[in-house]
Every structure is written in structure tokens, then in C-alpha cells.
Amino acid sequence: xxxxxxxxxxxxxxxxxxxxxxxxxxxxxxxxxxxxxxxxxxxxxxxxxxxxxxxxxxxxxxxxxxxxxxxxxxxxxxxxxxxxxxxxxxxxxxxxxxxxxxxxxxxxxxxxxxxxxxxxxxxxxxxxxxxxxxxxxxxxxxxxxxxxxxxxxxxxxxxxxxxxxxxxxxxxxxxxxxxxxxxxxxxxxxxxxxxxxxxxxxxxxxxxxxxxxxxxxxxxxxxxxxxxxxxxxxxxxxxxxxxxxxxxxxxxxxxxxxxxxxxxxxxxxxxxxxxxxxxxxxxxxxxxxxxxxxxxxxxxxxxxxxxxxxxxxxxxxxxxxxxxxxxxxxxxxxxxxxxxxxxxxxxxxxxxxxxxxxxxxxxxxxxxxxxxxxxxxxxxxxxxxxxxxxxxxxxxxxxxxxxxxx
Amino acid sequence: xxxxxxxxxxxxxxxxxxxxxxxxxxxxxxxxxxxxxxxxxxxxxxxxxxxxxxxxxxxxxxxxxxxxxxxxxxxxxxxxx
Numbered sequence: 001x002x003x004x005x006x007x008x009x010x011x012x013x014x015x016x017x018x019x020x021x022x023x024x025x026x027x028x029x030x031x032x033x034x035x036x037x038x039x040x041x042x043x044x045x046x047x048x049x050x051x052x053x054x055x056x057x058x059x060x061x062x063x064x065x066x067x068x069x070x071x072x073x074x075x076x077x078x079x080x081x082x083x084x085x086x087x088x089x090x091x092x093x094x095x096x097x098x099x100x101x102x103x104x105x106x107x108x109x110x111x112x113x114x115x116x117x118x119x120x121x122x123x124x125x126x127x128x129x130x131x132x133x134x135x136x137x138x139x140x141x142x143x144x145x146x147x148x149x150x151x152x153x154x155x156x157x158x159x160x161x162x163x164x165x166x167x168x169x170x171x172x173x174x175x176x177x178x179x180x181x182x183x184x185x186x187x188x189x190x191x192x193x194x195x196x197x198x199x200x201x202x203x204x205x206x207x208x209x210x211x212x213x214x215x216x217x218x219x220x221x222x223x224x225x226x227x228x229x230x231x232x233x234x235x236x237x238x239x240x241x242x243x244x245x246x247x248x249x250x251x252x253x254x255x256x257x258x259x260x261x262x263x264x265x266x267x268x269x270x271x272x273x274x275x276x277x278x279x280x281x282x283x284x285x286x287x288x289x290x291x292x293x294x295x296x297x298x299x300x301x302x303x304x305x306x307x308x309x310x311x312x313x314x315x316x317x318x319x320x321x322x323x324x325x326x327x328x329x330x331x332x333x334x335x336x337x338x339x340x341x342x343x344x345x346x347x348x349x350x351x352x353x354x355x356x357x358x359x360x361x362x363x364x365x366x367x368x369x370x371x372x373x374x375x376x377x378x379x380x381x382x383x384x385x386x387x388x389x390x391x392x393x394x395x396x397x398x399x400x401x402x403x404x405x406x
Numbered sequence: 407x408x409x410x411x412x413x414x415x416x417x418x419x420x421x422x423x424x425x426x427x428x429x430x431x432x433x434x435x436x437x438x439x440x441x442x443x444x445x446x447x448x449x450x451x452x453x454x455x456x457x458x459x460x461x462x463x464x465x466x467x468x469x470x471x472x473x474x475x476x477x478x479x480x481x482x483x484x485x486x487x
Contacts, residue, residue, distance in 0.1 A: 064425045065447045123456055130453045131446040 009088025051231030068132030076234035101154025105165030105189035112136035162393025167341025171259035193232025219362035220301035231334035258287030264396025295384025
């Protein structure tokens with residue numbers, strides 16, 4: 001028999017805050033996390049806009065020798081996961097005596113790889129890379145570090161699915177729990193926020209160049225959008241079977257009722273409408289609920305011209321006349337990429353638990369495609385019990401999750 | 407470079423890199439134990455000496471470096487002319 005899958009803890013390290021309360025308030029007030037980076041401009045970026053992410057100090061928690069294995073994104077993920085485990089009331093004693101797994105989304109290790117290889121080339125000696133380089137420069141670095149630090153002994157897997165990585169990680173985690181293969185899994189997504197991780201992305205002219213107005217640069221669905229703004233950080237959710245959560249007296253926040261996915265099988269960077277629409281359709285069909293039961297859609301929309309248009313058309317195709325409220329929290333955070341699918345589940349759950357929908361800041365005018373969906377430009381106090389979250393990535397990978405309030 | 411300069415520089419580098427107070431670096435103290443080096447972090451000791459003094463320490467030589475004095479001696483005797 002299939003098991004119900006619930007969220008019992010959330011933790012985040014984001015440009016909108018480092019605690020759930022901070023993030024909730026930032027969402028409500030429409031705070032933008034976007035800044036202008038002189039460092040990027042001086043380095044030769046076409047667009048020097050990015051989200052501002054504070055670097056955590058892990059010295060109080062982790063010894064020097066273990067920190068050597070952790071690149072920036074693993075540090076963010078550690079802080080997010082510490083908070084999520086605490087929120088879920090999962091302490092080390094419990095973890096030590098039960099099988100807890102981890103599935104984390106991550107799809108780059110650019111800075112760590114670059115730094116290690118620079119040293120190798122400078123000194124013509126592999127030892128110059130240092131003890132941590134190999135562990136820092138693997139895509140699974142977040143998963144391997146967290147599994148060792150928190151002594152996790154269940155599934156240990158990294159989801160690398162471009163900008164859908166965090167969402168696919170949660171979807172996979174939910175699937176394993178639903179099928180009874182795991183009782184509890186730490187899921188999430190992490191994104192390095194250093195300039196090297198996005199230099200090549202800047203190179204293909206995907207970023208907004210509205211440098212004179214950083215907080216207005218990320219404007220998903222708006223007619224005058226001119227590209228995305230890169231962000232970063234990490235977000236962790238604790239997934240458990242409903243029975244497992246009840247048995248250990250865990251706080252139950254929400255239920256993951258469905259996961260849908262698809263691949264466009266088309267262009268590597270230009271999305272289409274059919275692929276995302278199939279992801280939405282599969283997710284709705286798996287959920288057993290109707291489109292009109294969805295109270296809010298957290299869109300993938302990154303503020304690119306084609307991406308936002310195609311997503312709007314896909315939503316319109318599946319939701320038809322149902323004018324469900326849609327926003328993209330990337331208007332506030334920029335594009336958190338590998339982290340986004342996880343952070344946006346947290347953002348949306350915070351809205352659901354607190355009775356509001358954060359406005360899609362900077363949305364002033366639709367274009368002819370984005371006009372076909374109901375985008376909320378300002379925060380509204382609205383009670384809703386079910387939301388849908390989209391995450392789409394390069395290569396045409398699509399993931400959709402539906403979450404219900406409990 | 408004098409012996410005193412080597413001692414001062416090495417102690418400062420190792421203290422910062424391995425997060426151990428330099429007061430613990432007495433001449434006869436065991437390097438691995440004092441710096442909490444395991445088989446992996448030992449590589450960082452090799453890397454930092456290489457990056458600072460352009461001296462490569464082969465594994466066979468590394469085995470002979472037990473104390474801080476041994477380390478200072480090694481650096482002093484292998485400094486490029």
C-alpha cells in the first residue's frame with residue numbers, strides 16, 4: 001500500500017533570510033535580495049547583478065579537517081539542514097538509531113574545481129590541490145558531506161537536473177517514501193553563489209543588464225523583462241511517511257501529494273510548451289485532484305523572455321479558465337537554480353501556513369503570452385490549502401510538485 | 407632566510423591553516439599530533455610548504471618529519487638557493 005509523504009521540517013540559507021521567520025517576512029514585504037556586484041563588473045561580467053548571500057561560519061560546528069571537504073554550497077546546505085532537522089525535532093540520537101536517507105540537488109562545483117586545478121597547474125604537483133579538493137569538486141559533494149556529518153545511513157543520492165535539481169530531489173525522495181523503501185529522507189537543493197559558477201552563464205547573455213536598478217532587474221512575466229539574475233544558497237526539507245512522523249510525534253507541516261516530470265526532448269536551452277505542460281499534467285493526474293483545487297502556483301519563471309512565455313502558455317493550457325493565482329518568487333530571490341526547486345517548496349509552504357501569497361514583485365505589465373494567466377503583482381492575504389510548484393531546467397528537464405496543507 | 411624567520415613563518419602558517427594556537431608548536435612536539443593531521447590532511451601540510459617555499463616533500467621524506475624541529479630542519483636544508 002502506498003504511504004502518504006509529509007514535510008516535517010524546513011531549513012534555509014537564502015538571500016531572503018536564514019530563518020523561516022525572516023524568510024516569511026521577506027516574502028510578505030516583497031523584499032528583493034538582488035544587488036550589484038562590483039567584483040563581477042571588475043572581473044568582466046556583462047551583468048554584475050546577483051543575489052547577496054551571507055557566508056556562514058561553520059567553525060563552531062565542524063572541525064577544520066572536515067570543513068576542508070566542503071565547498072561553499074555544502075556549507076549553505078549544512079546550515080539549512082541543521083535548521084531543518086531541528087525544526088523536524090530529529091536529533092542525532094534518533095538519527096543514530098534509525099535509517100535516514102538523503103537526496104540533494106546540486107549540479108555544479110565550479111569554484112572548488114577551478115581552485116584545485118589552478119593550484120595543480122601553478123605548482124605542477126597534484127598534492128598542491130590539497131586534501132579537500134577531490135571531495136569538493138564532485139557534484140555529489142553536498143550529499144556526501146551531509147551524509148557523513150549527520151551520520152545518515154539510508155539512501156544517499158545526488159539529483160543533478162539543472163534548475164530542476166532541487167525539485168527532482170524532493171520528487172524522488174517522496175517516491176521512495178511512498179513506496180515504503182525509506183521512512184525518512186533529508187531532501188533539498190544547493191547552489192554555489194560565487195561568480196565563477198555563473199561566468200559561462202553570463203557569457204551566453206542570459207542575465208538581466210538592468211544594473212542601475214538591481215532590485216527591479218528580476219521581473220518574471222513582466223513585459224520588460226530582460227533576463228534572469230543568478231542567486232544561490234541552500235534549502236532543506238525533511239520528508240517522512242505520515243505514519244513515521246505520527247509515531248515519533250513530529251510536527252507535520254504539509255503533505256506532498258504528487259510529483260510530475262517530463263523531458264522536452266528538444267532544444268538544450270530554449271524551452272517549449274509541450275514538455276512543461278506534460279509535467280503539469282502528469283503531476284495533476286497523479287495527485288487525484290482537479291486543477292481548480294490548486295490555490296496557488298509557484299512558477300518556475302526566471303525572468304527570461306522565452307522561458308516565462310512558454311511556462312505561462314503551459315499553465316494556461318492545463319488550467320484553462322481556472323484563474324489560479326500565479327507568482328514567481330524569483331522576482332525576489334533571483335534564480336536559485338539547483339536550489340530553486342527546494343527553496344520554492346519552502347517559500348510556498350511558508351505562504352500557505354501563514355495565509356498569504358507573496359506578490360510577483362516588478363510585474364507591471366504582461367506581454368501577450370503572460371497575460372493569459374493570473375499573476376499577482378502584490379502580496380495578498382489569501383488562504384489556500386494546496387499549491388503547485390514548477391521547476392524547469394536546461395536540457396528540457398521538467399519537474400512539478402503538488403503540496404497540500406495539513 | 408634565518409632559522410628564526412623560518413620558525414616564525416612556519417608557525418604562523420600552520421596556526422592559521424590548521425587552527426591550532428602556535429604556542430603548542432614546541433620544537434620537540436609531534437607535528438601530526440599537534441595539528442591533528444590524518445592521512446588526508448597531511449596533504450595540506452605538504453601543499454602549504456610547497457606553496458610557501460617551493461619545496462616538494464616526497465612521501466619518503468615526510469615519514470622522517472616527526473617533530474617541528476624536523477620540519478624546520480627540512481625546510482632550512484631544502485630552501486632553493
